[in-house]
Amino acid sequence: MHPSTSQTELNPVTPTSTFLHQLTRHSQQRNLKAGRAVHAQIIRAGASTCTKHANGLVNLYAKCGHLPKAHSIFSSIISKDVVSWNSLITGYSQHGGLSSSRTVMQLFQEMRSQDVLPNAYTLAGIFKAESSLGSCTVGRQAHALVVKMSSFGDIYVDTSMLGMYCKAGFVEDGLKVFAFMPERNTYTWSTMVSGFATRGRVDEAIKVFNLFLREKDEESDSDYVFTAVLSSLAATEYVGLGRQIHSLTVKNGLLVFVALSNALVTMYSKCESLNEACKMFDSSDDRNSITWSAMVTGYSQNGESLEAVKLFSRMFSAGIKPSEYTIVGVLNACSDICYVEEGKQLHSFLLKLGFENHLFATTALVDMYAKAGCLEDARKGFNCLQERDVALWTSIISGYVQNSDNEEAMILYCGMKSEGIIPNEPTMASVLKACSSLATLELGKQVHGHTIKHGFSLEVPIGSALSTMYSKCGSLEDGSLVFQRTPYKDVVSWNAMISGLSHNGRGDEALELFEEMLAVGTEPDDVTFVNVISACSHKGFVERGWSYFNNMSDQFGIVPKVDHYACMVDLLSRAGQLKEAKEFIESAGIDHGLCLWRILLSACKNHGSCELGAYAGEKLIALGSRESSTYVLLASIYTVLGRMRDVERVWGLMRANGVSKDVGCSWITLEKQCHTFVVGDTMHYRIEEIKDLVRLVSRPMMEEGFTTVLDSSHVEEGTQLVLS
Template sequence: MPLPFPPQQVQVLRTLLHCTVNKELSRGRVLHARILRDGSFSFTHLANAVINLYAKCGHLAEANLVFDNIVHKDVVSWNCLINAFSQQQAHSSSSHVMRLFHRMMACTTVPNAHTFAGVFTAASNLADVSAGRLAHALAVKTACSEDVFAASSLLNLYCKTGLVAEARELFDEMPVRNAVSWATMISGYASKEFVYEAFELFELLRREKEGDNENEFVFTSVLSALTCHVFVDTGRQVHSLAVKNGLVCFVSVGNALVTMYAKCGSLEDALKTFELSGNKNSITWSAMVTGFAQSGDADKALKLFYNMHHSGVLPSEYTLVGVINACSDVCATVEGRQMHGYSLKLGYELQLYVLSALVDMYAKCGSIGDARKGFEYIQQPDVVLWTSIITGYVQNGDYEGALNLYGKMQMGRVIPNDLTMASVLKACSNLAALDQGKQMHAGIIKYGFSLEIPIGSALSAMYAKCGSLDDGCRIFWRMPSRDVISWNAMISGLSQNGRGIEALKLFEEMCSEGTKPDSVTFVNLLSACSHMGLVDRGWVYFKMMFDEFNIAPTVEHYACMVDILSRAGQLNEAKEFIESATVDHCLCLWRILLGACKNHRNYDLGAYAGEKLMELGSPESSAYVLLSSIYTALGKWEDVERVRGMMKTRGVTKEPGCSWIELKSLTHVFVVGDNMHPQIDEIRLALKLLTKVMKDEGYQPLLDPLLPEIISNGLKDQEVSDEIQLRVCGGL
């Protein structure tokens, strides 16, 4: 049979193929120069071999240049370049593939199955379903759609773009399937969390006894579908089958098993599998580190990363993300900064996932300045990054900053997700900014969010905290499901707005629906009892915590009980309760008792509580002021001077009181003795008129002997008008 090209070129072609397989680029360049010198470049098969050489060696620009210089291009010429660029996965490379394919069609070169395999891969990289469908139609027309490689690439396109129904239809019509086809379809189901469909397909593969197709790719695909604790037994069965088939020796299968057990919450099995893995790579370590971090075992995650580092395995960016998240969970700022430095050293800091994790870590650790620096470094932050920084501001108490960031996010036309809206609603709640909260509610409707958790919980809590209880209740009962956080928010809102009886009734409904209360629930219940003076009911709830729900009382619960007893005038009982407390309460319990003693004018017990605070080194100015005033009332002037001197020596200063009111979408802030407000004269005039009306109606101020100088002149001297009076008159 005659050769399709001159015999003297056979050796050149063979050498080119050898250089391509072994990636001997320098020798290949010499051959390319010889081909140009001898005038052999006009032979298309040699030119195609040169394109393939440069492409396989990663020099796509040179491959493209050789391609452009070919006069008579055949389908192999186009395929060499199309497949080379499609395998790069980058957006620009995939876009170039689509342009090449259009040029190919314009040149009337008929594509074959290899062409379509590359085009479908590029469309998959671009997530361009429309282009993929057009190419699919052309593949059917040219009878290339039944090729297993082309069909598998098309299957991957449909699965990656979420069109699993169309993918399954194509899969069922394939006359021949290989392991890639099965693995792709199973992975498609796994990506959409269709666990049962993925496992049924895996069982179908085994029933059809296509043993050659039960390879490591199929097993890693089916294991990736098992991501919930209810599927851990199924995962164990797949694990046993992998051992039986001798596939656990593959690193990819071992990694998938570790990941599966970790995601299913079976960390003991994950750790055993990890320790038995003979050839651990960065993915193996990353799977185990991430597993510990996601399950809340941050300390174990950090320790494992330390071992990984000392074993000489370099982490991937995903490993670093897992470790940084572990630092976030335990507020390990020092270790988090070390991970930041390590990511810089490895060149991962500019990776979006790593930078997002760093922003989240700094925000959760309270370093909001560092978080903001990392956030501003990114040119086009996505919704995840916006949510991280907004949530960080909320967690650190900068609610106005959080709302300002949300405004910038809107200006950038970034669509928020449910977590973004929940954080912004929390900011509105803490600012009691009802108008802005209503705007957020309108945004929730605009973006089509449902009242599922967490949005429903945050929205009902916002209305409740802003005093709009009817709206809050309406949202609460419209929620399709309610968790303990939702119940807590509503109970707290009712309690704080003087509807304590309704709060206690809501707790009964919560229990009847089968929702188990947590420690926050009992803080809200005890707070309601405190406001209503229900001492006996408070004791019932305090004892119920441990007896019925095995919840150990914390300092917040003890504080509520002290407040209940103090408000009811049972000050000695409160003192005995504090001294019998089994938790480390530091200062707060004595501070509550001190304030109660002042209100009930039990100065001797107040002095006792105040001296306890002095012994503990209280940093609160109010404790010193109250104790000093109590000693004034008792006529103990030496003790007055001693307390004031102690306050000065310790550097304790009194912060001025601050209050605010929202009027016509503007927030007006007032401090004690405020003279900065632009309408301060009109406000003070309104205060003076209101005071006169009150006195004419027979109102007499309740004089407190603790503050004789201030109280006696309080209604006469405008300069001592506190911020609450100014706020009320400003609103009028």
């Protein structure tokens, strides 16, 4: 402590006005250490009960981020005035976050219950806190007070109220406030433009911007408004408009503002004009971390993930400290190209920078780990945050769905609902996908009810997810009804319905729907042809399947992938054309790994073609198959052929390669209870009834020519299997 400071601040006879002056100065400078010294002086002087001193201390601790201490001093004030309430309300309001904003609402209710009349500062704090909550319940009450108190016309209050309505999505209410404001500043204009921009209402944002250009003063700061209108241009069709606004910024000499340069980089990136974004980035003389972040994110969002990682490396080498948004951009890039090790390095860097509790950064981290299949790491990141938003919940739920842990995804969704987090469309799409994979129709119907409750329409992605869910659960009528009511059917919607019909034995209708899809002008994609060829396979339409396979590339320019080759092998195999299937596999100009030989081996088992089955099985083992079914089927084929030495060799290879047999699992839902059955598990509470029923139906089945296995043992060495 400097000597002069010590002499001034520790003088026990310092007058009240000096205390207040010092507290105000230290609050403005966020100088907590010096402020605490003044606090000690006030206590020694016995002046801590003075309301003015207490207000100053509340203001000091609140502005320095020590809200619990500020709240404690506030609670000890005997005669609270409006300044007391304002100091604490403003502190919590400026701190932000859901918890602080909820505290502001509680304080306001307490203030009103004690008949303390709020002033402009109180109301501004209320409106700011409501903005963070995305709600207007208490804010509308405060709005009524503004009218009642004739406070309308205070630009500070009006602009805060406008921000509340716009951020909560009530743009029309915000527009009414905006229209009646007697005075507007650049922040007011930028708030109104941003209100329309964030709701995707670009035309209205442009209209307000044009009105601003006509009414603005020559000397007024325009950069905030220009930045706001540029943020609304986030699609390819707006790039021309973005160029015009770019020209205006040059004409008005606004490119000196780095925030505006950053907005231009972001605008060009979102409009998929990366070349112009790069030019803007390269021409910027005063790049900050936001500039680098905008370009990194631009590369990532435009599918240039490797370039995003390279640019981040350049940024790191240049000694530029990244913001949390830069980290988010490069984490998303690592997620897209499965750079797990690089992602882990970024995780360490994130911890070093102190961003571990930042919501956006943690959400990107969870998403990266989940997409890479590292669910344990993703869950740790998710668990480390106490305040979770819908984006974080969606990332972790989607991660479990993508990794086929659908039960856990549903448990998480229930947890999200219990915490009062309202899901968005991507959340519901992921949950519906989990229901599809679990084939739980009743649960799917409940989730459908949730989509209606939350006001989601049947447009993409909800409509297609619902069609898929109903189709996979075998309820084609409901799936068809959803499909018919979907207002705009994209290729995903058509694919969902075609797939549902195909997999539920209605291949003819699936192919008819495909022709209808072409007739209305919807361009098929690679998934469409997987579904169509699969439908041909189930119906035995070999020639038609060949036609669709050839038309993929000839007519639609779609290069066949492994899935399409697999469907063709399945088509030929089901039709009994096993030799043709073998020739097709060996002529395939694509790296298919084990997939195609596996299909052929299974088909040979079904058709009793032992020699060709042995050929396919040996191919799989030579390619390093780790699936137990390969060894089991090949051993059974050799058993039928009487080649017992080969049977022993196959079992030996299985042991040597460390391949274990997969445990079978099935489940069924009865009366809202899911019953799971695992091979060898005798713990089900009705196991004796199940065994009795199996014995009861076994004899009639055997009389009909079926082969049954009465125990849960796996196929062992020397066990003879029947291929027919």
